Amino acid sequence: MAPPPPASHKARKRKRHVRSYSMQLPSKPFPLASLLHPLRTSSMRRLAIPTVLITAFIFRWAVTYGPHSGENTPPMYGDFEAQRHWMELTIHLPISEWYWYDLQWWGLDYPPLTAYHSWLCGKIGSLVNPSWFSLLTSRGHESYNHKVFMRATVAVSDYLIYIPSVVIFTKWHSRASGTDKYDRIIALAILLSSPGLIIIDYGHFQYNSVMLGLCILAFANFLADRLLWGSLLFVMGLGFKQMGLYYAPAVFAYLAGLCVSFGGSGSNTRGDGGNGNGIDIGGLLKVDIQTLTLLGITVISTFGIMVAPFAIFHGPDKTALEQLGQMVHRVFPFARGLWEDKVANFWCATNIVFKYRERLSTPTLQKVSLFLTILAILPPCLLLFLRPKKRLLPWGVAGCAWGFFLFSFQVHEKSVLLPMVAMTLVVAGGLDRDLLSWVGWANNVAMFSMWPLLKREGLGLQYTVLTGLWRYRVAYCGAYDYGGIVERFPDIWVVGNAVLCFGAFGCMYIWVLYRMAEEAGLLDEYSVGGGGEDEKERLKKVE
């Protein structure tokens, strides 16, 4: 549990990328670091975290002045109405009706934790003004105070779950990789100013931060060796929004890797024990049955508790099994198409050349996409399984999420948040220039890929300001510019956006894999010649 002695890490740090910026200031590495520079002194340090958190809040709240999805667009409105409607139906109907009630009007299609969260928000909101959530009559309700209330629920959820999680995660991740306190503050500021989540949650209107917060807290617990708490939280994350499944294979591989050890490297698979040996699968296999069982029990019982109310209060005309079946059916709508709108993934991008939906039937497509997805997530998961190091966890999660986003079935453009947030998490482990420019670029491209959606909702101003600030503060070096693209051909432009972003996302997937392999020590053999030189040169450049 205790953090490993810093001395050994310093030795390792010099061998790899230079991860700290604190030594170089004030020679202006990038604007955000310079901005936080005054907070480095001991007298000002206690201000650092409050300053970052309040500033993050100001930007977040400023975005809420913009329109939400589906504002003033009857008859169906948008995601905002969906969330409001869930609050309405959960507070008025018995639990047995939740997944069945009027499915045509934004029927509940998220896992149970979202339903409970909606119930809570709805109850509180009804105290303020019952007409916001009255059954049936409140459909499509829009008023100034109601909007403020809904925005406030996002902000409160965010500040109760996501933001503490990020703070804790940066603490543990930087402890695991031995970065200093000042770099930790910079990393925190970078994580909190990542524009994608802000604009989707506070602009478009969703509660992604709750799911992401639970997942990130789970990762933090994994890094702190509290595996059971971690798996409990991760399952809660999945129970809030099924999108968390993008991370699940990586998490599973990591946990499985911790429970299984191979002969040769002994019991020291945790931490940074691997001395760069080659992978030896032929050796003796040891399985830590106790941990494995406990993990299994935790996961199953957490799921059980979350869905239990639906099984217990199944209502007079349905059985418990029917209730659970309906929940699964609602949460995983396999009947939908290959993708929605124009998503920057493999399917949408290559659709220009090969019209999948015309040539292949939906079941075939499902199989092909399943196969490709597994192929894509296999490398990061395998690496995590074989080398379950703490430093690798965020990388593996990011790689896995990219794999899902690029190849899986029925992806929404907002899903890019998952790989993007996971990829941004790695900054907590150290701030080398290579990493910063990739992370900066990833956020830029991800925002850009959501531009058609945001533009349609009237969030152009918020998009411009947030992305501009992000570019200025973090992605200053390395990002390339899309300024030249003209908006004359709307559809071509949107498809072009998708193709371009797909290319960029593909690059990111590969880069994540590369960095992962590097961190895992797989490239050490190759880097003796050319790589070593490269490293030294980078060191020189930085110093």
Add this chain to the structure above:
Amino acid sequence: MLQVKNLNYASVETVYFQRLSVIVTELVLVLSLRRFVNVQTNPQTKKGANIIALSLLLSPAFLIIDHIHFQYNGMMFGILIFSLTDALTDNLLRSGILFAILLCFKHIYLYIAPAYFAYLLRRYCLGKNLLDVRLFNCIKLGVSIVSIFSVAFGYFVAIGQIPQLLSRLFPFSRGLCHAYWAPNAWALYAFADRILIHVAPRLNLNIDSASLGSATRGLVGDTSFAVLPNIPPRVTFVLTLAVQLVCLVKVFLQPTPTRFIGAVTLCGFASFMFGWHVHEKAVLLPLVPFSLLALQDRRYLGAFRPLAIAGHISLFPLVFKAAEFPIKSAYTILWIMVFFMTFDTVVPVAKSQRIFLLDRFEIVYMTVGVPLILYTELFHFAIFGSRLEFLPLMFTSAYCALGILGSFLGFFVLYLTG
């Protein structure tokens, strides 16, 4: 968009355009602060000036008044700071000209004109002793000011609309207090009156029942008091001028640039504290020049802090919508936190003993502030709904008035003894 009859017209484009115009014109403030920093020669004061400049530029006051409420104070105070910086570097003619231009933008700056008059007269128009009149300087200054005013008002003189113009600029028909009492001496007076209404029957005082609802009525109009005597405009004038006269005599006798800025601050203070129908936005008038002096030494900072807190909180009722509460409070708290700590690290120790017990006062004052804001912005609504709407406003204004009064007295003493 610009058709005169199109009142209350607000398309998204118009809002963007007008907001953008505020942001662009605020560049004047940025430039003026840059110049203010650049003219400092001593490295220590330069560091302080840098921090002051940042604190002014990022001030919640400008965010609330200019960017949310909508005005162009950023630009105006930019011009004022240009002018004050010129005074600091003894560029007196330009300073006077800039101030004259500023007056043509907004006549509220007439309140601080006496300080300019006294300083320019003593420093620019008169020589070492009082009888030595520098005629050429007088002519230069006079001609430039007259020509500025004639450019601004000439056309209206030509078409004979000056009476109408003056009646628009100086509306004396309004009451002593603005609907929301600006936090000055009269707010405390009105607050005392409101309390006396409930106490009066026990003390056998007469209550003027006609005016019971007057001060809290919520419309711009005449204010009359129920128990305490009414205040005629004359009284406010006499009080304002009396305070101003004291500091003018001082600046006339010791015409140094720092003292001049102090005099400007005090003129602003006096008119804010005792003026007729003062608006809460006028708190910028003492706040901005005082900021420039705040880092002189610890005593000044001690007097400045209550003003900085109260001045910003007193602006809260200006933006009253539910969605604006999180921004204004978060931003103000952040500003106070960051800058107060930064001020503390750079301010030099005082050369002489401090006279006031302002630090204790200040700590108590700040502690009271937090629950007060929570009450006025959140709990009041939860407890009373939309009834008794004036109550939180009254508390805010009395609370802020107390802070500004303390700050005013502290600075007045420092100015007279320093």
